Amino acid sequence: MAVELRGLTDNARKTSISELNERLADSIALALAVKQAHWNVKGRNFIAVHELFDTVHNNLREHIDVMAERVQQLDGVAVGTAQKVAVASGLQEYPTDLAKAEDHIRALCERYREHGEKLRLAIDATDEAGDADTADIFTAASRTVDKDLWFMESHLE
Template sequence: MKETIMAVALKGLSDNARKTSISELNGRLADSIALALAVKQAHWNVKGRNFIAVHELFDTVHTNLREQIDVMAERVQQLDGVAIGTAEKVSGATTLPEYPTGLTRAEDHIRALCDRFRDHGERLRIAIDATDEAGDADTADIFTAASRSLDKDLWFMESHLEE
């Protein structure tokens, strides 16, 4: 039987590890896309003191999320899966609560985003363990990097809430 290029590239990775990783990646991809859209919603509608600092922070946070989204989606492809990222599919797959569209105050946006960042971070850490236990350390590393970036952005946002 002739091996495909993909099969050669994935030697040493079990079918279970590949399937587990694709599933975890698509789950966290949906949450990351939903979170990135929530951050943009906040960026577009934020008002109040420290406006420019918060507005620019949200842009930076969005950029960081976009980078993680691309890495996750590309890893799905490397594993011979299909990255699921359409608005319709993300809306149905995300585990994050819907972002409120009526917020304007910077503090309200920051609190709403921080809640979602904590939820997403928890799920990323679960995905780290699941993919590592399945035998895909490379995908676990991707989730670790995403978790580290998310934690840093959460810290930056929470710092704006300190009195």
């Protein structure tokens, strides 16, 4: 049964579903990269960085859920299996040979900057298509990604 949201054109719905699934793939890939770092981090500030990675991972998970649920609200299919995410994510693959906290933080910061840029493009695309609600979801995710990037970059100074 198709969902009809008043005031939302078919083009807006299709644009939003596409953007949501693209950002969902990147968000899941990034969440897995954060967990890779969390499990393998070593160094002088181990506990602080280990706990920071838990926090940023949880922040990503919240936005992942909101994005996937919005796809459903728009009568789409949220695509989030490991196999589909591996193919669909446009983020750089996360290295598995890192151990030092600073190396993990740098690698994650690169991916967070890239993810933030893509979220901002998705804000524009969905807003221009006429779906302000989905644009708002991306705006919230973008704010969180920017804040978490700032927290991680602060460990490098």
